[in-house]
Amino acid sequence: MAHLHTRLFGSLRIRLLAGTLLWIVASLVIAGWVLSGMFRHHVEQQFLAELKTHLDQLAANLEFDDKDRPALSSTLSDPRLSKPYSGLYWQIDGIASKQTPAEVGLLRSRSLWDGALTVPVEHSMEGEIHQHRIAGPGGATLGMIERTIFLNETRNQASRALRLVVAADEQLMIAPLERFNSSLWLALGVLGLGLVIAAIFQVAVGLAPLQRLRKALSAVRSSETQQLEGDFPAEIRPLVEEFNSVLVQNTEIVERARTQAGNLAHALKTPLAVLANAAAGENGELARLVSEQVDTARRQVDYHLSRARTAAAVRVPGRHTLFLPTVEGLVRVMRRVHAERQLELVVQPMADKLDFRGEEQDLQEMLGNLLDNACKWAKQRVEIQAILAQEQLVITLDDDGPGIATARRATMIHRGVRADEQVPGSGLGLAIVDDLARLYGGQVDLADSPLGGLRAILKLPSTYSD
Amino acid sequence: MRILVVEDEPTLATQLAAALRDADYAVDVAHNGVDAHYLGDDEGKPYDAVILDLGLPQMDGLTVLRKWRASGRTMPVLILTARDNWHEKVAGIDAGADDYLAKPFHMEELLARLRALIRRAGGHASAKLRCGRVVLDTRNSRVSVDGLPLTLTSHEFRVLDYLMHHQGKIVTRSDLIEHIYAQDFDRDSNTVEVFIARLRKKLPPGLIETERGLGYRLVSPQ
Numbered sequence: 191m192a193h194l195h196t197r198l199f200g201s202l203r204i205r206l207l208a209g210t211l212l213w214i215v216a217s218l219v220i221a222g223w224v225l226s227g228m229f230r231h232h233v234e235q236q237f238l239a240e241l242k243t244h245l246d247q248l249a250a251n252l253e254f255d256d257k258d259r260p261a262l263s264s265t266l267s268d269p270r271l272s273k274p275y276s277g278l279y280w281q282i283d284g285i286a287s288k289q290t291p292a293e294v295g296l297l298r299s300r301s302l303w304d305g306a307l308t309v310p311v312e313h314s315m316e317g318e319i320h321q322h323r324i325a326g327p328g329g330a331t332l333g334m335i336e337r338t339i340f341l342n343e344t345r346n347q348a349s350r351a352l353r354l355v356v357a358a359d360e361q362l363m364i365a366p367l368e369r370f371n372s373s374l375w376l377a378l379g380v381l382g383l384g385l386v387i388a389a390i391f392q393v394a395v396g397l398a399p400l401q402r403l404r405k406a407l408s409a410v411r412s413s414e415t416q417q418l419e420g421d422f423p424a425e426i427r428p429l430v431e432e433f434n435s436v437l438v439q440n441t442e443i444v445e446r447a448r449t450q451a452g453n454l455a456h457a458l459k460t461p462l463a464v465l466a467n468a469a470a471g472e473n474g475e476l477a478r479l480v481s482e483q484v485d486t487a488r489r490q491v492d493y494h495l496s497r498a499r500t501a502a503a504v505r506v507p508g509r510h511t512l513f514l515p516t517v518e519g520l521v522r523v524m525r526r527v528h529a530e531r532q533l534e535l536v537v538q539p540m541a542d543k544l545d546f547r548g549e550e551q552d553l554q555e556m557l558g559n560l561l562d563n564a565c566k567w568a569k570q571r572v573e574i575q576a577i578l579a580q581e582q583l584v585i586t587l588d589d590d591g592p593g594i595a596t597a598r599r600a601t602m603i604h605r606g607v608r609a610d611e612q613v614p615g616s617g618l619g620l621a622i623v624d625d626l627a628r629l630y631g632g633q634v635d636l637a638d639s640p641l642g643g644l645r646a647i648l649k650l651p652s653t654y655s656d
Numbered sequence: 657m658r659i660l661v662v663e664d665e666p667t668l669a670t671q672l673a674a675a676l677r678d679a680d681y682a683v684d685v686a687h688n689g690v691d692a693h694y695l696g697d698d699e700g701k702p703y704d705a706v707i708l709d710l711g712l713p714q715m716d717g718l719t720v721l722r723k724w725r726a727s728g729r730t731m732p733v734l735i736l737t738a739r740d741n742w743h744e745k746v747a748g749i750d751a752g753a754d755d756y757l758a759k760p761f762h763m764e765e766l767l768a769r770l771r772a773l774i775r776r777a778g779g780h781a782s783a784k785l786r787c788g789r790v791v792l793d794t795r796n797s798r799v800s801v802d803g804l805p806l807t808l809t810s811h812e813f814r815v816l817d818y819l820m821h822h823q824g825k826i827v828t829r830s831d832l833i834e835h836i837y838a839q840d841f842d843r844d845s846n847t848v849e850v851f852i853a854r855l856r857k858k859l860p861p862g863l864i865e866t867e868r869g870l871g872y873r874l875v876s877p878q
Contacts, residue, residue: 452739456711459738460665463760467671470763488760492740499741519746526749527756530772551743558742 689715
């Protein structure tokens with residue numbers, strides 16, 4: 191029940207449509223009912239008026255013959271009265287009195303053939319017209335009016351009363367009513383359908399900006415844009431503006447977190463440098479201990495700082511970073527830092543627009559660590575290649591160094607151990623790369639390089655498409 | 657060789673200066689960005705290398721570096737900083753730094769990198785500088801003649817070191833003064849002549865030529 195409730199009222203479209211639909215149906219039903227009622231009333235009045243005309247005609251044509259028996263001076267005009275069981279009938283009954291017994295069907299229309307109408311006995315005053323529904327021939331229901339005529343005493347007859355009856359099959363009234371009703375409901379149905387279609391169209395047009403909003407949001411999510419873009423109606427614009435300012439604020443919070451992490455690094459590392467240098471100038475147990483602990487502390491600081499950085503990563507949607515400028519910046523650093531080694535650093539040609547879906551700093555961190563490792567170990571040559579494969583940015587770094595035995599590769603990545611204590615560096619590099627890549631839904635793998643050393647393969651999400 | 661150390665943390669600055677003096681460098685120290693910029697921007701007294709911390713009061717290290725490079729200062733700069741993420745490294749190198757060292761560091765590594773920077777700035781590929789029979793090993797500051805070690809005083813070494821780095825070029829007396837003495841040292845131009853005379857006695861003859869009115873030149877005898 192709650193589920194159904196959520197489904198019905200959880201959708202603006204259904205809400206709006208249900209409301210409109212209810213209103214359309216209700217107003218059409220009421221209109222139909224009123225119109226149908228008015229028409230029925232009209233038809234009934236007409237039916238009665240017709241019966242009355244016949245009754246008047248009957249009364250006017252009523253004569254008495256020599257023996258005071260009633261007779262008609264002329265046949266009534268309506269041909270239906272002569273056609274058997276046509277549905278329109280008249281009949282004259284003699285009403286029972288002290289002197290005379292009741293005579294049902296004293297005179298009657300040809301249409302009654304050899305039957306007579308059974309009329310409920312009722313006393314009425316001269317001139318009063320009564321209305322009844324009675325059973326007629328063939329089981330039909332008849333609408334009937336009657337009028338009683340009182341005859342004064344004449345020479346050969348005592349005073350008596352005659353009842354003049356005109357009846358018609360109600361079908362004569364119902365048939366046009368039904369025809370009217372069916373056309374009425376058909377017309378109202380068509381009108382209703384038209385209104386519903388108009389309502390659906392209106393809701394679709396009215397809610398279209400929400401659809402656009404959804405698309406704009408998904409563009410932000412997939413990092414194509416950093417803000418909700420496009421024109422929105424005045425009702426939605428405040429929402430869009432608020433959302434955009436939340437996005438901006440988010441970015442600022444992350445920037446601040448990064449800055450704080452950097453400040454912490456600065457605050458901790460300078461005293462560590464002082465300690466390390468003080469200890470390096472001394473001999474003895476204390477100096478050795480300090481050196482050792484400073485190294486441990488430095489590694490811990492590096493590790494937790496990188497964790498803090500990765501924790502702040504990815505949270506900001508809408509960021510993407512071009513790959514080529516980033517790798518070129520890092521290559522410039524490598525050329526300077528490893529200038530002594532005169533390495534050949536080769537960036538293979540790649541699409542200019544190839545990008546990484548995420549923060550520039552995170553890409554620099556991953557790529558920088560991998561590139562630094564490659565440069566440390568390479569004899570002469572390091573090659574960097576990036577392609578788009580299965581909608582992922584696939585970066586390959588090759589070196590011609592000694593490589594790493596297959597068995598040790600997994601531990602290198604996951605525990606962040608140092609490949610060799612003799613090569614400067616924290617050894618956390620690969621673990622940081624792995625952490626960051628995973629956060630972005632990517633991964634880093636190590637393999638044999640065709641150059642003879644190690645190949646690092648970094649797979650990351652991209653917004654680029656060929 | 658004259659080195660400018662820019663570091664705002666006084667203890668670390670002192671340690672750096674001490675270690676560099678031990679390695680026979682003339683050392684000036686600046687504790688903030690404005691002083692550092694002023695000292696490094698003096699065309700008349702160029703430093704042979706700068707060790708630059710990035711997080712400085714008054715003017716940050718990167719700004720100082722950019723200003724130097726914009727006004728044509730080409731001395732090698734080694735950035736020393738606690739902020740060692742790659743973003744900062746790229747920014748540092750792009751601002752004109754020549755190398756990068758993260759805190760905390762080993763002093764030996766700093767000295768090795770500094771020597772390499774100075775050597776490369778003078779166009780020398782090898783860590784051992786040669787001039788005829790004389791070899792100066794920049795890694796351990798030892799001088800040998802025909803493979804036999806030569807004992808030099810600190811100032812004698814500084815003069816020879818500078819001349820070896822600038823082989824074949826004329827080095828003026830004031831050049832030598834600027835590069836062998838720290839800024840606050842009481843200088844006497846006559847002492848340069850004394851050091852040159854002592855070096856000439858210790859080194860094979862004809863190595864140090866005197867260019868009248870100009871200065872000295874270290875030449876490799878054919």
